[in-house]
């Protein structure tokens with residue numbers, strides 16, 4: 111069946127657990143495109159539930175995760191990674207046969223570890239990760255266009271039903287994303303360098319600046335027009351979400367951090383010994399990478 115927006119209804123009932131930035135953006139996108147007949151929402155925070163209702167993000171506002179997922183064809187967990195293990199016993203026994211269970215968490219191996227063992231036979235488990243976000247949190251900060259033109263990675267384990275993967279892929283495509291399928295461990299390695307390490311560096315720079323002398327601090331604020339300001343945006347990202355990302359992708363982040371530290375030390379040496387050529391060589395290489403990213407976007 112097609113909707114007035116010309117899209118197909120892809121699922122009868124979608125349950126979203128966690129209606130913050132990502133969950134509410136998903137709900138908005140689903141509603142805007144009419145991709146689900148019913149959206150059931152559960153969030154542990156009374157304030158988030160109040161906001162979700164006021165914003166009319168769904169059709170059913172459920173007091174428990176179990177109630178929300180019962181009868182759902184697709185369940186999407188959109189909570190911090192640290193909440194998955196607690197949610198598993200409430201979600202797993204209430205999933206209907208043939209349902210797809212997915213999520214949007216920023217790390218993927220930990221999700222398989224925390225949810226996989228408790229899932230009943232006949233449920234299709236397809237972890238996912240939209241590579242799209244902002245530094246804001248909560249239901250009020252979401253928007254339907256968040257996923258437009260962005261990647262969404264799916265990490266099904268071997269043997270997952272291909273039809274179920276195709277249905278989930280169709281959903282993310284209808285929301286405006288390009289879908290890529292890869293293993294959870296490859297995802298975690300790639301994201302460690304492209305997303306997790308940059309956040310760690312931003313948190314560190316802003317924290318280091320905070321501990322400067324008072325007078326210097328005033329100057330930091332006054333002159334933070336460009337480079338530093340970009341770091342403060344990233345460093346304003348949700349503390350709980352990012353605590354959980356680092357605790358759940360420990361190995362890959364530590365590996366990338368080790369390489370990064372070595373490269374930083376090499377630059378430190380080049381500065382100390384006045385090796386201008388070395389500095390210029392690195393900066394020329396990185397400038398080409400940035401230009402490559404921009405060209406790829408415009409292509």
Ligand SMILES: NC(=O)c1ccc[n+]([C@@H]2O[C@H](COP(=O)([O-])OP(=O)(O)OC[C@H]3O[C@@H](n4cnc5c(N)ncnc54)[C@H](O)[C@@H]3O)[C@@H](O)[C@H]2O)c1
Pocket residue numbers: 127128129130131132133152153154155158175188189190191193196197214215216217239240241242243244245246247248249348351355
């Ligand atoms: N923020 C981003 O840029 C971004 C991008 C892609 C993926 N993600 C991932 O999406 C997930 C959600 O992030 P977000 O930015 O939407 O966070 P958010 O803080 O905006 O929303 C999370 C919501 O989960 C709720 N919650 C926490 N524990 C819960 C529980 N046990 N049961 C039910 N609800 C619970 C919170 O009350 C909150 O409303 C995280 O796993 C994160 O890694 C975030």
Ligand SMILES: O=C(O)C(=O)C[C@]1(C(=O)O)C=C[C@@H](O)C=C1
Pocket residue numbers: 215216240241242243244245304305306344
């Ligand atoms: O633009 C931002 O604010 C983001 O940090 C988004 C970002 C990223 O690193 O690209 C952050 C975490 C996610 O898991 C996915 C996307």
